[in-house]
Amino acid sequence: MKNSRSSNYRKKTSPPPVPSKIRRKKKRRRTINRLKQIRNLSFLVLILLGWTFLFRSCFSSSQESVYVNSWAISDDVYAYEPALDAKAAEYGISDYEDILLCIMQVESAGLGNDVMQASESLSLPLNTLNPEESIEQGVSFFASLLSKADRLGLDLNSVIQAYNYGSGFLDYVYEHGGIYSFELAEEFSRINSGNEKVEYINEISSTKNGGYRWNYGNMFYADLVNRYLQELHEERAAANES
Known part of the structure; x- marks a missing residue:
């Protein structure tokens, strides 16, 4: 009887098993979210690299113009x-x-x-x-x-x-x-x-x-x-x- 009550107690308090179809959906959703995060991060890195290149190009051009555009x-x-x-x-x-x-x-x-x-x-x-x-x-x-x-x-x-x-x-x-x-x-x-x-x-x-x-x-x-x-x-x- 003791063992039976303990078994019944666990059954009542344990959550019902998740259907395999729902588990697959959740796993797919997590995968999609990770891909979105990776894509967004990659896009951000590309933007930062682009701004860095633009800044260096503009700075180099302005520095060069001091010497090259006029020797007056x-x-x-x-x-x-x-x-x-x-x-x-x-x-x-x-x-x-x-x-x-x-x-x-x-x-x-x-x-x-x-x-x-x-x-x-x-x-x-x-x-x-x-x-x-x-x-x-x-x-x-x-x-x-x-x-x-x-x-x-x-x-x-x-x-x-x-x-x-x-x-x-x-x-x-x-x-x-x-x-x-x-x-x-x-x-x-x-x-x-x-x-x-x-x-x-x-x-x-x-x-x-x-x-x-x-x-x-x-x-x-x-x-x-x-x-x-x-x-x-x-x-x-x-x-x-x-």
Whole structure:
């Protein structure tokens, strides 16, 4: 009797068995829901990848346009031309006014406070100087590079590149033949970067190596300054002809 009551109790409280047809429907519904979830997740991943690609494409295009679409000196840089000329005359390097103008273009396009990006040449944090102080230090530093290059018998492109790398580059050029070359600038950057590359896309870099630089200074610096200088001279020649 005891066993019989226990058996009856289990029968009363246990749920009725689920028909096999209903079990199959539930299983099919769960499978369909999983497929929908997977499909929705895949669709979301594709959207994210698409937005990432679009963002990278737009960003690369905007970065490239800074360098490729125009090699003209900006109005913001021309606004500082009188101050640059006056300071160049003070340091006795008036013959290099156009180069100083192009250096400012490469460094800042005349924007911000430290327009010659000269703070670091004083071992100060980046962008510490105001425009007047920046021009003073930038012209002074360039004059010192010219003087050192003259003592070592080095060329002007070595001086231009040294504005970006520091005066140690002049010693490096002197020890490796005494004449600037892009290969020397690249090797100097490679050594000091610890072989670390970064993406760097513009008309010049894309032509030379597909769009990268070593992550120390800018190994294309002399090329960039000279490209702006070429455009500046062409503009002036065209204006004189007209």
